[in-house]
Amino acid sequence: MNITRIMAIFEKDLKEFMKNMMLFTSVLIPIILAFLFTNLGDATGGLPAETLALIAGVVFSAVTFSAIMTMIAEENEKDTLRGLLQSPATFMDIIVGKSMVIGLMTIISLVASIFVIGPTDYWTGENIVSLILLGVFFINLGIGIGLIVKSVATTSVYLIPIMFIFGFTPYIELLVTDPDSIAIKIAEYFPLYQHIFILNGEGGIKEFIILAAWVAVSFVVTLWGFKARKSDD
């Protein structure tokens, strides 16, 4: 790890991020959604945990996952890293630098959207841990897939399914109304559901273990991406 290199990438990508309309508007989407949801809220105030989790799901899939995947894919497509990569270590610097930009943007987007809704008891220690685990899961997924795809255009092939499966998981309840259905049972093992349970204060050690397992899976995806890229070179 080389801190100056990481900072070089961080500064450069932050500038690029702000000037890339596609990425920049993605940060605003959850915030706009949050405004819409507050108007939907009933007289009793507070929105259900599912809606709050959905905001988090949109942030993580539309900002975290999508942006890191797009940024890595763009470097691949334009071949801009050619001449800068001298060793595998320098490649790690690039990934870390980019992840820092995405991390910052994720925090801005999430905090702003939650602030708009203004729920009580959101920023509990347990919930923050679950948010961090979710963030790591999505960023790893984005890095892994970003390394595999060859162009920015291909990223949308992956974006929609990942968004629906992992970002909008609670929406399955609109499709499948029977609460005992096998589909719901499976969905309840998905990462966003663990976040809902934890947010509701029902989270125990089991939910965190399941979330950690998903994070472990995401690391496998990242490693797979690295391997695919290596054999490409």
Added chain:
Amino acid sequence: MDLEIGTVIGKPTEDKIQLVNGKTYAVQMPYDYFERLSKVVRDSDANVFTNDIPVYKRITFKAHIHYFKKWYNSPLKVDDLIQQFRIETPDEKLSKQNKNEIQKLNYIQALLTDEQHIVFIDPFLHTINDNIHLFHKMKEQLIDQNKSLLVVTSRLEDAFVLQSDVMKINEDGLKIVETSENTVDDKEVQNTKIKVKANDKTIFVDISDIEFLESQDGKVYINLDGEKFMMETTLQNAEDELSSHGFYRCHRSYIVNLHKVKEIITWSKNAYSVIIDNHEKSKIPLSRTKHNEIQERLITL
């Protein structure tokens, strides 16, 4: 660092170019070898620069230099580089810059990089003269930084734009470029026309249309209107026959038609070019020793 020629031409050969820090090399080779060459060089501790320059289009020129400086942790100052390379609009995005400006980014990166060996592939192919001057300044600085510079070109004239000693790679391997004063072949020169070969045809060309003659691999080629024809003679014989028509031997391997000369450019202490008044603005190498004589000949023409 050793550059094995065998891996570039795809045939076993003992030849190699030893890249020594602080030295510069000019090599002419067929275009087909470029890809293999850049692959060989990229796998070692060298940085390759091609005319296809990858840039981040959304950030400004200045931000781009700043990024390279930070990445390589170079002590050079961004503002000095902007001034030295005469970046006209440093605060404009790369997507708004023209290709002559973007080309300067290569020169700047070569100075900032921490790699010891710098390779440029066909840097003079579509370049304006201002940029060639900047390239020569960059060359001096690279020598000061104790880096080596290898310039590879597809045209022999371009290799001489860098310096006077030039190497050549073809399917037979590596050799130093020298003139070939071979056996005397049959020559047929008429008063105003000259006989040349193009594939299986024999063409008679007006001598006054010829822009310059060059000798490569023991063969003489005449150049006119961007076309090359082989001539069955030696450069020495051609010089004898054509000197009365206003032709001048400006270099061991080149004869130029003085009527077609537009200007003479001094790139550095030992690199001069004669610019031909044609569409391509061909750059013909000019020997240092001939630098004064050609000027007299041009005046008295």
